[in-house]
Amino acid sequence: MTTQSSPETRADQPVLTVPEGPRHARIHGVGGYRPERVVTNEEVCTWIDSSDEWITQRSGIKERRFAREDETVIDMAEAAARDAIAMAGITPDQISVILMATVTHPYQTPAAAPLLAIRLGTNGPAAFDISAACAGYCYGISLANDMVRAGSAEYVLVVGVEKLSDFTDKHDRGTAFIFGDGAGAAVVGPSDFPGIGPTIWGSDGDNWDKIMQKESWTGLRGDMTDPAGGAVEWPNFAMQGQSVFRWAVYSIAPIVDKALAAAGLTAAQLDAFIPHQANMRITDAMIKHIGLPENVPVARDIAETGNTSAASVPLATARMLNEGEAPHGGLALQFGFGAGLVYAAQVVVLP
Structure with a gap:
């Protein structure tokens, strides 16, 4: 029998040169x-x-934002990204990678991220989309952290953006009031201190049908219009609300405990809690579960934005910082969860 030497035992084996990254990364x-x-x-x-009272009691939502008919996920992502880049104090050509978390870019290819790269005037960065729905932004932060620390990227732009109004059945009493549009973005780069804690993430594919697209894309072509110029009816999302509520409150609430433990922190040491804006009652249940002190600010943007899926965590983060509700440089626990079903949580130092 012929045997082959492994690379470790071959004296003549060339040694690969690999980049050395910084020890830490943070959101800038x-x-x-x-x-x-x-x-x-x-x-x-x-x-x-329905009624305002019923919607408010069930979800905590009072209003939501809808994009213009001609406003795309790339338009919204560009606006959020430019603000993030300005706060980070860098230029677009310093961005090595663009990660776009979205499930409402209406094309499977090309992805939205390369188109955003062109809009921003970047220097041809790696760019791809993440299809993890409401957990997509937190997935992106984890990937960006690893890329920077491994040396494969200097600065990574992470965007969460959705135009859910295009995918909402306005006559479905169970979902018509839930969704909204918006975008949030973050720039992750090198740091001389730990700025992004370990990510606790995972999936529960057995429950894939709890939040799903009701129809396939079969038959949709081009710019989503029919030959006569009229609009094609887009596929809509359906959700089993009570099942999702139970999953979030009873099955994955312990994920926040694990994220805190992995970061070596307690709830009392947090400066902000920024969960996915899915339902006010889910947020309240999580606050109770982790024993969050009353003085720790909690994102409750769902009242004004509705559920913006991948955009909800970064959108809430930007607002809390801009309005002084959360402190710059403070510790925030962020948690995304939703369709897949998927989830991700991590503690971050706010820029």
């Missing part, structure tokens, strides 16, 4: 974008048989 800047149009519960109730 964040930005957010909310479309101009405000859609109130009263307007939603012209589409479905």
Whole structure:
């Protein structure tokens, strides 16, 4: 029998040269974008048989933002990204990688990230989309942290953006009031101190049907219009609300405990809690679960933005910093969870 020597035992084996990255990474800047149009519960109730009181009690949502018909995920992502880049104090050509977390870019290819790279005037960075729905931004922060620390990127732009109004069935009483549009972004780069804690993430594919696209893309072509120039009906999202609520409150709430433990912190040491803006009652249940002190600010943007999926965590982060609700340089626990079903949590130092 012929045997081959492994690379470790071959004296003549060339040694690969690999980049050496910094020991740590952190978020240097964040930005957010909310479309101009405000859609109130009263307007939603012209589409479905409901009331402002019922919607508020069930979800905590009072209003949401809808993008213009001609406003794309790339338009919104660009606005958020430029704010994040400005806060980070870098130029677009310093960005090595763009990660775009979205499930509402209406094309499977090309991805949205390379198109954003062109808009921003970057110098041909690696660019790709992440399809992890509401956990997509937290997934992106974890990947960016690893890229910077490994030396494969200097600065990574992470964007969470959704135009969920295009994928919402306005006559579905169970989902018509939930979703909104928006974008949030962060720039991750080298640091001389730990700025991003270990990510606790995972998936529960057995429950894939709890949040899903009702129809496939079969038959949709080109610019999503029919030959006569009329709009094609886009696929809509469906959700089993009670099942998702139970999953979030009882099955994955312990993930926040693990993220805190992995970072070597307690809830009392946090300066902010920024969970995915899915439902106010889910947020309240998580606060109770981790025993969060009353003085720690909590993101409750869902009241004004609705559920913006991948955009919700960075959008809330940018607002809390801009309004002084959360301190610059403070410790924030961020947690994304949703369709897949997928989840990710990590503690970060706010820029």
